[in-house]
Structure formats: structure tokens, C-alpha cells
Amino acid sequence: MWQYIFRRVLVCIPVLFGITLLVFGMVHLIPGDPAATILAQSGAKPEAVATLRTQLGLDLPLTQQYANYMRGLLRGDLGSSLFTYRPVTEIIGQNMRSTLALALDAILLAIVLGVTLGVLAAVFHDSWSDNLLMSLAVIGVSMPSFWLALLLILLFSVGLGWLPSGGEGTWKHMILPTLVLGFNAAAVIARLVRSSMLEVLRQEYIVTARAKGLTETIVIVRHALRNSLIPVVTVIGLQFGFLFGGTVVTETVFARQGLGRVAVDAILYKDLPVVQGIVLFVAVIYMLVNLVVDLCYAFIDPRIRYG
Amino acid sequence: MGNHAASPARQAWQRLTSKRMAMVALAVLIVLVLLAVFAPLVSPYDPLEMGTGPGLGGPERAHLFGTDLFGRDVLSRVIYGGRVSLAVAFAAVLFSSIVGVILGLAAGYYGKWLDTVVMRAMDMLLAFPGIFLALAIVSLLGPGLNNAVLAVGISAIPTYTRTVRGCVLSAKENLYVDAAHAVGVPDSRIMIRHVLPNVIAPVIILMTLGVAWAILNICSLSFLGLGTQPPTPEWGTMLYEGRGYLREAWWVTTFPGLAIMVTVMAVNRFGDGLRDALDPRLKI
Numbered sequence A: 001m002w003q004y005i006f007r008r009v010l011v012c013i014p015v016l017f018g019i020t021l022l023v024f025g026m027v028h029l030i031p032g033d034p035a036a037t038i039l040a041q042s043g044a045k046p047e048a049v050a051t052l053r054t055q056l057g058l059d060l061p062l063t064q065q066y067a068n069y070m071r072g073l074l075r076g077d078l079g080s081s082l083f084t085y086r087p088v089t090e091i092i093g094q095n096m097r098s099t100l101a102l103a104l105d106a107i108l109l110a111i112v113l114g115v116t117l118g119v120l121a122a123v124f125h126d127s128w129s130d131n132l133l134m135s136l137a138v139i140g141v142s143m144p145s146f147w148l149a150l151l152l153i154l155l156f157s158v159g160l161g162w163l164p165s166g167g168e169g170t171w172k173h174m175i176l177p178t179l180v181l182g183f184n185a186a187a188v189i190a191r192l193v194r195s196s197m198l199e200v201l202r203q204e205y206i207v208t209a210r211a212k213g214l215t216e217t218i219v220i221v222r223h224a225l226r227n228s229l230i231p232v233v234t235v236i237g238l239q240f241g242f243l244f245g246g247t248v249v250t251e252t253v254f255a256r257q258g259l260g261r262v263a264v265d266a267i268l269y270k271d272l273p274v275v276q277g278i279v280l281f282v283a284v285i286y287m288l289v290n291l292v293v294d295l296c297y298a299f300i301d302p303r304i305r306y307g
Numbered sequence B: 001m002g003n004h005a006a007s008p009a010r011q012a013w014q015r016l017t018s019k020r021m022a023m024v025a026l027a028v029l030i031v032l033v034l035l036a037v038f039a040p041l042v043s044p045y046d047p048l049e050m051g052t053g054p055g056l057g058g059p060e061r062a063h064l065f066g067t068d069l070f071g072r073d074v075l076s077r078v079i080y081g082g083r084v085s086l087a088v089a090f091a092a093v094l095f096s097s098i099v100g101v102i103l104g105l106a107a108g109y110y111g112k113w114l115d116t117v118v119m120r121a122m123d124m125l126l127a128f129p130g131i132f133l134a135l136a137i138v139s140l141l142g143p144g145l146n147n148a149v150l151a152v153g154i155s156a157i158p159t160y161t162r163t164v165r166g167c168v169l170s171a172k173e174n175l176y177v178d179a180a181h182a183v184g185v186p187d188s189r190i191m192i193r194h195v196l197p198n199v200i201a202p203v204i205i206l207m208t209l210g211v212a213w214a215i216l217n218i219c220s221l222s223f224l225g226l227g228t229q230p231p232t233p234e235w236g237t238m239l240y241e242g243r244g245y246l247r248e249a250w251w252v253t254t255f256p257g258l259a260i261m262v263t264v265m266a267v268n269r270f271g272d273g274l275r276d277a278l279d280p281r282l283k284i
Helices: A002-029 A034-039 A046-055 A062-074 A088-123 A128-142 A145-159 A172-201 A204-211 A216-228 A230-253 A259-268 A272-300 A302-306 B008-017 B020-037 B074-110 B112-126 B132-141 B145-171 B175-182 B187-223 B235-245 B251-278
Strands: none
Touching (some): A002 A062, A002 A272, A002 B112, A034 A046, A088 A172, A088 A216, A088 A230, A128 B251, A145 A230, A145 B235, A145 B251, A172 A216, A172 A230, A216 A230, A230 A259, A230 B132, A259 B132, A272 B132, B008 B020, B008 B251, B020 B251, B074 B145, B074 B235, B112 B145, B132 B187, B145 B187, B175 B187, B187 B235, B187 B251, B235 B251
16 A cells, blocks of 8 residues: 555656656747747837846756756746746735635535436436436536636626626635536536446446345445446546636636636736746646545555555 | 448448437538538628627527627627637647647557657646646747647647557557568558558547537637637637627627537537447547
8 A cells, every 4th residue: 555655656756857847848839039929019129138038047058947947946936927026936826725715616516516416317327317417417518618607697697696797705706616617527527427337336246235135325325336436536636637727717707816817817928937837836736636536546446556 | 241241330330320319419510510611601791790780789680699799790700600610620630630649659659768758748748737738838829829729739639649559559469460560561551551440440539529629628718818819700709709798798608609519519429429339348
């Protein structure tokens, strides 16, 4: 067990290295002179371009640049915004709470909704409720989140006036964004739980459990659900990543101040250090989530540890 | 000749046509593609023409889907928007599948250091979740339609590479590949004639489902103002433009949104049917 955990944590090191390499390399992947491209919109003079080049350290040799970048990273220095001059770590620190809260709420909703509906669909397999639930799931997978957001605003804010259409502060502000963000993931999880559950329900130990005279509820909850959740755990990690990406759209629609919105603004203004910082932060969070998921996996399914 | 002699492709086609849902989805897709191709003939107005009706006029006989802020006909814009959205989605999928297949084929076939380099590069791309990789790429190339296509295309490459590599690893163990080696067939010919046919089925399925994914992502980028720029009629951009006056005119955002959902749903349903028909064991 410990060996598995140790090995799994060890794998993170090259991944982390790769992430920093790619984020560092972003500047150099800009076609042409990065400094000139960044300042192209504002029609800056050549001197300003030269200053920016020095500011970004682009006049140094590549290896030196990477060494400087890594040294900064280890000290928790991600550079500063090219426009507001505020440190990137400060910008991330200020905006991450709102984004993480939204993402966590949405994934919780997705798990509860997805697992419940998936189990119901599997238990009532081939009935009208199964068909209805799965049609809903197909809609959930196919519906663009920004459109769902606009429809919900139209219904609950404009039409009924029950919920605010944007902003943040109270629990009421969380409802619509959480629904929008969690709906798609809930649909994916429901589809997976259903197919996984159907497969488990065909196993012999389920027949045995029923033959022993256990009630259907106990068979479903204790015997079938537990085993059918194993593949679901992996997907939850993956979905969390998608969800994190989805916050970009959700925060924009609902006018919430968070990492996603800051990222979009930074892209529009070509504020590269901010984009780099946020991309790095998101990738690291995603890596950690997947690490936790894999470790949970080992606890749930003992076969993994010896694999 | 009985059914036993039918080619695998024919058998797959028969399995596909027996699925009602997939066939309905295919019919919807054909209609959508035809609308996009013949947009100039079927749309009642020029999608860019302003003042075809009142600004923000509701649905009526002359404008079935209403008009937008500038009096442009929403129905015409939705039809033309399909042209843009479908074309760019196909372009993105074609790009990612070609690059992904080549990389996966090379990595799986040659193995060794090439495999390590390619697969680690793919791992690096996969470290950026969801739309974030596409966002990072757009941040480098700048907003715009072509760059959005490239960004969405690049972020889909790892899926193809990993799938193809896996198939190649098992396909190259076949005896006929050894035999081809033994008689001196060059590597490139072995890859194309003997290994590639083994990966075609999963790639076709990935490409179909990839179209749905690409439509959603490109529309998302456009909705954020990072993809197609106004006044080009594109579904994501139309939602972006229409959300400012959601209270006054629901039709401006509802119809392009519906168009995205119907298209993505049809593609997904058809893709599911295709997967079951081509290889029921595949879990993509």
C-alpha cells in the first residue's frame, strides 16, 4: 500500500517538471517577437518593446531564463501583471477562493445528482423513467453551458425574479452558477453509473445476495453500488478538470470575479504573466486532484495496490 | 451469398441502420449539412444585412426567428452560422486526427525513445484540463477564428495519439506484420497497409464524437469573445452578442443556442450508434 502511494506521488515530479516547462515555454511559442506582439495593440514605440523584452528577461540565454523562472517559482514568485504591476500570486490568491468554492459545489452537486439518477435508471432499466433520465442526460452532455446559463437567467431571474442573474455574496448567488457548472458533469456521471451498475447487477454475487433473501435495497446499496462506483471515481477526477475549465464560461456569464474571468481578461489584454500564472495554478490543482483520486482508488479497490 | 460472406464494413453498416436513434440523428445531421451548404439559397435574408426588420423584433411571419439589435434576420444568421460552426469543427477535427494518428502510429510502431518523447509530450498537454489548453493557445496566437480552430485542434491531439498508439501496439504483434517484415516490406508500407486498417474504426468514432466536442469548444471560445469576431454569423458569437439584451429579446440567444444543442446531440447520438456498430467492445 505505502509502496503504491510512494510510487504514485513520485510520478508527479516529472509531470510537474513538464508543466513548468510548457508554461515557461509559452512566451517562446508566440510567433515572432513576443514583446512586440504583446505591445502590438497599444502601438508602442521600439524603446518600450525593448524595455518589455528586458522586463520579461527575453534578452537572456534560454537556459538562464528557465533557471530564473524556476528560481522565482520556488520562492513563490510568478512575476507581475504587465498592466497593473500587481504580483501574479496576489491576483491568484484573491480570486481562487471564489473559483474553488464554485467548482467544489458543482462537483458535489454533480456527484449526488449523477449517482442518484444513474442508480435509478439502472434499477428501473428499460422503463419509461430510465428513458426519461437518459434523454435528460443526453441533453446535459450536449447543451452548451453558456446557453443553459442564459436560459436559467431568463427563467429564474428575468421571468420569476427568484434568483439574482449575476454577482456574488449570498447563497442565492451560488445556485444558478452551481447548477450550470454541475449539470454537464452530472449527466456524464449518471450515464457512467448506469452502465457500470447494469454490468454489476448481472454478476453472480448479486444473484447470491438475492438468493440469500436480502432485501432489494440492501442488494443495491451494499453490494451493487459499491462495486459500480469504482470506475466512477476516476471520471470524477477528470470531470473536476473539465469543471475547472467550465468556470471560465460560468464566471463570465454570471459576472463573478474569479480565476476564469481574470484569465479571459488577461488573454484579451495579452497580459502574459497573469495567463501563465493561472494556467500553471490550474494545472497543478488538476494534478493534485488526480493524485487524490488515484489514492482513493487504491483504498476502494485493493487490487490496484498489487497491480 | 449469405450474410456470412458480407464484408465487415457492410455488416457494420447493417448494424448501424438497425439503430433507429442513430438513423434519426444521421437524418438530422444531413439536413443541417444541406442547410449549411445551400445557405444562400434557403436563408430568407443576407445574414449581414441590417434593417431587414425592426431592431429586436420578435418572431413573426416575415422573420420566423425574429431580428437582432441591428434588424438582422436571426433565422438567416442561424443558417449561415451553421456553415461557420460546422466548417470550423470539421477543420479542427481533421487537423487533430491527422496529427494525432501520425504521432500515435509512429510512437506505437517504432517504440523506444520516440514513443517516450511523444507520449510524455502528450502527458504534458493533458495536464491542462478542459478548455484551459485551448485558452492558453489562444493567449499566444491571439483571438480569432483560425486561431480558435488551431487551439481546439491541438488540444484534441492527445486523445487520438493515445488511442492509436494503443491499437498499434496490439496490431503490430500480428503474424502478418512479422511476415511482411520477413519478406522485406518497407516500414512505411507496413504501417499504412497492415497496421493502419486496425486503427481506423476507433479513429472514425473519435472523429465523430470529436465534432461535437469541437463545436462546443469553438462556440465557447467565441462566446468569450476569443473566437469568431462579430459581425460574422457564428452560433457562439450570436449568443455573445445577444446576451446583452436578454431581457428584451429572448429569441436572439435562444435560437442559436438551440441550434448548437440539436447539432451536438445529433452528432453524439450518431457517434454512439457508430461505436456500437463498429465495435461494441470499445469504451470511448
